[in-house]
Amino acid sequence: MIWLIGCLPTFEDRAGRVDEPRILAVRGLPAEARPNAPITLEALAVSPEEPMPSSVQWSYCEEPRTVDERTAVTAACAQGDALVSVTAATVIPGDACARFGPNPPPVEGDEPPRRPADPDPTGGYFLPYQAATEAARAFGFQRIRCDLSGATRVIFDAFEDRYVENEHPTIEALLVPERLGVGETVTLGVRTAPEDAEPYVVYVAEESALFDRIETLTASFYTTAGGLSQSRVELADGRATTQFTAPSEPGVVEGWVVVVDARGGVVWDGFTMEIR
Amino acid sequence: MIGLWSSTWLTAVAQPVAEDDYEIVVIGQSEIESREDATERTIQAEEAERVPGVQGDAVKAVQTVAGVARNPIGQDGLTIWGGSPTATRLYIDDIPVPRLFHRGGLRSILPSHAVKTIRLVPGAPSARYGRGLGGVVAVNTQGPPDTNAGFRLHADPIDVGGSAHVKLGSVTLAGGGRVGVLGRLADGFLPADLQQLIPIPDTWDYQARLHGPSQGGTLTVLAFGSGDRTERGIPALTPDAGFTERTDVAFHRVGIRLVRHPVTLQRTSLLLWGGLDRDTVFLDFRDVTAEEQRTATSLGALLVHERTHGPLRLRGGLDAELQSTEVLRDGALSLPAREGDVQVFGQPPGNRVNLDVWSARQAGVGGFVSARFDFGAIRLEPGLRLEPSVTDGSRILPVRPTEPPVGFTRLRVFTDPRLQARLRLSPRVSLIAAGGRLHQPPDAGDLSPIFGNPQLDHGEAWHAVAGVLTRPLARWTAELLAFRVRQRDLAVRSPSPTPALASALVNAGEGRAIGAQLTMRVNVPRAVASLSATWQRSERRNGADLPWRRFDLDQPFNLQLAASWQPEPFELGARLEVTSGFPRTPVEGAIFDARQQSFDPIFGPQNSERLPMFLSLSTRIAWAPPTRIGRTRLWLDVVNVTNRANVEEIFYSADYRERGTIRGLPIVPVLGVEVVF
Numbered sequence: 002m003i004w005l006i007g008c009l010p011t012f013e014d015r016a017g018r019v020d021e022p023r024i025l026a027v028r029g030l031p032a033e034a035r036p037n038a039p040i041t042l043e044a045l046a047v048s049p050e051e052p053m054p055s056s057v058q059w060s061y062c063e064e065p066r067t068v069d070e071r072t073a074v075t076a077a078c079a080q081g082d083a084l085v086s087v088t089a090a091t092v093i094p095g096d097a098c099a100r101f102g103p104n105p106p107p108v109e110g111d112e113p114p115r116r117p118a119d120p121d122p123t124g125g126y127f128l129p130y131q132a133a134t135e136a137a138r139a140f141g142f143q144r145i146r147c148d149l150s151g152a153t154r155v156i157f158d159a160f161e162d163r164y165v166e167n168e169h170p171t172i173e174a175l176l177v178p179e180r181l182g183v184g185e186t187v188t189l190g191v192r193t194a195p196e197d198a199e200p201y202v203v204y205v206a207e208e209s210a211l212f213d214r215i216e217t218l219t220a221s222f223y224t225t226a227g228g229l230s231q232s233r234v235e236l237a238d239g240r241a242t243t244q245f246t247a248p249s250e251p252g253v254v255e256g257w258v259v260v261v262d263a264r265g266g267v268v269w270d271g272f273t274m275e276i277r
Numbered sequence: 278m279i280g281l282w283s284s285t286w287l288t289a290v291a292q293p294v295a296e297d298d299y300e301i302v303v304i305g306q307s308e309i310e311s312r313e314d315a316t317e318r319t320i321q322a323e324e325a326e327r328v329p330g331v332q333g334d335a336v337k338a339v340q341t342v343a344g345v346a347r348n349p350i351g352q353d354g355l356t357i358w359g360g361s362p363t364a365t366r367l368y369i370d371d372i373p374v375p376r377l378f379h380r381g382g383l384r385s386i387l388p389s390h391a392v393k394t395i396r397l398v399p400g401a402p403s404a405r406y407g408r409g410l411g412g413v414v415a416v417n418t419q420g421p422p423d424t425n426a427g428f429r430l431h432a433d434p435i436d437v438g439g440s441a442h443v444k445l446g447s448v449t450l451a452g453g454g455r456v457g458v459l460g461r462l463a464d465g466f467l468p469a470d471l472q473q474l475i476p477i478p479d480t481w482d483y484q485a486r487l488h489g490p491s492q493g494g495t496l497t498v499l500a501f502g503s504g505d506r507t508e509r510g511i512p513a514l515t516p517d518a519g520f521t522e523r524t525d526v527a528f529h530r531v532g533i534r535l536v537r538h539p540v541t542l543q544r545t546s547l548l549l550w551g552g553l554d555r556d557t558v559f560l561d562f563r564d565v566t567a568e569e570q571r572t573a574t575s576l577g578a579l580l581v582h583e584r585t586h587g588p589l590r591l592r593g594g595l596d597a598e599l600q601s602t603e604v605l606r607d608g609a610l611s612l613p614a615r616e617g618d619v620q621v622f623g624q625p626p627g628n629r630v631n632l633d634v635w636s637a638r639q640a641g642v643g644g645f646v647s648a649r650f651d652f653g654a655i656r657l658e659p660g661l662r663l664e665p666s667v668t669d670g671s672r673i674l675p676v677r678p679t680e681p682p683v684g685f686t687r688l689r690v691f692t693d694p695r696l697q698a699r700l701r702l703s704p705r706v707s708l709i710a711a712g713g714r715l716h717q718p719p720d721a722g723d724l725s726p727i728f729g730n731p732q733l734d735h736g737e738a739w740h741a742v743a744g745v746l747t748r749p750l751a752r753w754t755a756e757l758l759a760f761r762v763r764q765r766d767l768a769v770r771s772p773s774p775t776p777a778l779a780s781a782l783v784n785a786g787e788g789r790a791i792g793a794q795l796t797m798r799v800n801v802p803r804a805v806a807s808l809s810a811t812w813q814r815s816e817r818r819n820g821a822d823l824p825w826r827r828f829d830l831d832q833p834f835n836l837q838l839a840a841s842w843q844p845e846p847f848e849l850g851a852r853l854e855v856t857s858g859f860p861r862t863p864v865e866g867a868i869f870d871a872r873q874q875s876f877d878p879i880f881g882p883q884n885s886e887r888l889p890m891f892l893s894l895s896t897r898i899a900w901a902p903p904t905r906i907g908r909t910r911l912w913l914d915v916v917n918v919t920n921r922a923n924v925e926e927i928f929y930s931a932d933y934r935e936r937g938t939i940r941g942l943p944i945v946p947v948l949g950v951e952v953v954f
Binding site: 044080118120122139142152153205219233 | 564565610611615617618619620624625626627628629630631632633634675676677678679770771772773774775776777778779780781868869870871872873874875876877878879880930931932934935937
């Protein structure tokens with residue numbers, strides 16, 4: 002008999018634990034905008050202890066990723082380089098569609114044409130923004146509205162007619178108990194508005210055609226104590242739930258829910274539970 | 278007893294078979310004299326299948342030869358002298374094949390009884406070989422059996438199979454096949470999450486052969502094929518963090534070979550072959566997927582003529598190959614991963630996607646000639662390979678509905694000199710040297726204007742090797758080789774965040790490898806002991822202005838110690854394998870991606886750390902009980918007898934604050950039975 006028994010390490014699922022200062026969400030208002038359009042940046046900065054972080058420093062990453070990079074931003078920006086400081090009330094750079102979008106990057110002299118950025122599965126392009134406090138930093142992504150590139154006139158016009166700019170989802174209700182006993186397990190939930198799963202259109206150049214899609218939404222739960230059965234849950238029919246097990250000592254548990262739609266829209270809310 | 282490697286020096290040895298009775302055994306002709314390529318090793322299948330730890334699989338024994346690196350668990354290529362597995366040319370009866378092992382590397386695609394020899398040329402091949410920057414592994418299948426008819430059955434936990442042959446007059450028909458059973462067995466005994474982690478493919482393979490005389494020569498028609506279906510992934514640490522990979526790959530080959538000996542000291546052979554390859558790979562990282570479908574049809578011809586005049590042997594011929602490939606790739610840009618990509622195991626592929634459908638036709642007609650001069654102690658064999666190579670593609674730029682598609686055709690002609698030399702210092706000591714230039718066409722899968730570059734050129738390599746072969750004692754042989762390989766124009770990812778259009782890949786890669794290998798063998802009646810040790814260093818850089826880094830499969834040290842003893846009807850053997858761990862890129866921190874709500878790693882210097890040393894002791898016990906009819910053999914092969922927890926991979930927690938290791942196979946006993954009538 003043959004036995005094949007590898008050994009996979011197991012880790013405590015800490016993705017939903019806020020045990021140090023963190024930035025859990027970043028968004029720009031509006032959710033989608035064109036180059037040179039004004040936007041206002043917001044971040045959800047949290048900490049397991051008072052006081053909460055008060056100020057957030059903003060910058061955007063000016064260098065796109067290389068083709069092989071799997072990370073959300075290029076290594077230079079992840080390490081804190083290639084960043085341009087901005088304020089929370091800022092403007093999308095005028096060359097955003099050439100630097101991070103479908104427009105060909107500028108060339109000099111006799112250089113050959115350069116490869117434009119590739120879209121994400123929703124056909125979108127994004128400008129990375131870094132939000133940083135004294136003890137934490139994270140990258141958020143502002144969806145850029147760029148003109149369709151390389152399409153026929155008919156497709157271009159149809160795209161313009163059918164395209165719906167992204168909007169941030171909204172949280173209709175948080176299903177969170179105010180009090181529970183030590184070690185008790187309860188269900189936490191979030192409900193979004195039905196229209197938050199927005200329809201959108203994607204252009205596939207290879208087939209020279211437009212395809213209709215519906216957004217999916219994902220909820221991420223975070224708490225300062227206790228355990229979550231699943232920190233990240235895809236919404237079904239506008240709802241997502243997870244199981245929370247209260248800590249073994251009484252106290253107050255802070256929590257947050259961040260809902261993200263497939264096209265980069267973000268909304269969040271916080272809650273408090275008293276553990277007796 | 279014929280040793281594990283090809284026959285040793287021209288020696289007649291007397292060995293006792295009974296009291297006061299001796300038989301004379303001629304061990305064979307000089308090994309060095311019989312080598313076609315200076316660096317070659319030829320393994321006889323019946324000895325190869327007895328190597329402990331290969332589960333009776335003769336072709337797997339090539340992984341124990343000096344110069345061949347240990348494979349990462351679950352991988353099925355061959356890394357030779359620090360070269361990429363894709364640079365190694367693989368042949369079965371001179372027909373090029375895409376792989377010699379089923380997915381996961383658990384078993385080769387040929388049953389041991391169908392194999393006659395496995396020939397490894399780790400570098401500096403003769404002019405006969407081309408279209409590869411690395412070594413050559415050539416498997417020759419068995420000729421027609423002596424008996425008029427027979428069949429064979431085989432079963433072990435990995436696969437079951439059978440074969441049969443029949444002689445009709447002067448023509449012999451033979452055929453056989455196998456199907457994998459390990460996946461079905463695993464369903465009943467392995468936890469589902471572990472089945473996901475270790476690729477256990479559903480496999481099949483078949484071989485068929487017709488052999489007979491034909492107008493002063495022999496005619497052989499052969500057909501073979503292999504297929505694998507695999508599904509694997511990481512059990513989700515959190516339900517949203519797993520990934521799944523599904524592959525379905527298969528290939529078929531058919532060939533007709535005519536060999537004629539019109540007069541003594543002349544030989545002509547003609548091989549015509551055709552093939553069909555179908556590969557589908559699908560990866561699902563929940564938010565991003567990647568899919569590739571590839572279909573390739575190929576035709577080839579190999580004409581070799583050889584003529585000897587005294588000390589001069591001329592060999593020449595044509596080695597032609599035409600391949601037409603259709604490819605569809607949809608999904609993540611970073612998949613499939615390439616050598617040099619900085620990543621950690623299980624890392625999602627990133628959220629940039631695209632779609633491309635393209636086709637390419639690649640043809641090469643390699644004319645080769647070599648002249649072997651034998652002047653007593655000196656042998657010189659200069660050779661030349663002249664190969665026009667045509668690449669024709671469907672698309673040179675990404676699709677633009679506003680413009681008609683523009684294809685391309687490119688002709689290149691390569692002149693590759695080769696040289697093999699030998700100097701016999703004494704009957705027991707010879708020096709060898711070999712070298713030459715090699716070229717390899719780009720892979721059709723890299724010719725996409727979106728995922729690759731239609732204008733990719735051939736890669737180039739220079740090989741140089743020198744060594745000494747010695748026979749210190751009658752039954753003790755030793756060989757020491759030193760090698761140097763330099764590669765350029767390798768297809769690598771463009772380092773620019775805004776590469777030129779249709780240039781995601783560029784011919785800017787360079788590689789270099791240097792090393793030495795020692796092979797020793799002691800061969801006594803009914804026993805053999807061998808040592809293979811390789812030291813090497815292999816590096817890459819993705820541009821002339823970039824620093825050198827370790828090759829992803831760099832393996833500085835590889836030691837194989839093996840011994841076997843055959844007190845009939847038993848066989849006993851053991852093999853110790855010690856190898857360096859593979860390079861890995863450390864993670865020095867993490868940054869939170871607020872859109873994906875997950876962490877991304879921040880990497881340290883590429884390939885700057887290593888997995889721990891790998892050590893494994895394998896044993897084999899076989900028993901061939903006497904039977905009245907036919908032949909039966911039972912064997913028990915145990916890999917990792919000491920149950921050492923070798924580390925195969927590093928694995929991180931979702932926030933990259935913790936890391937653990939994935940350990941490979943523990944003690945693995947495999948019990949097999951073979952019945953031959």
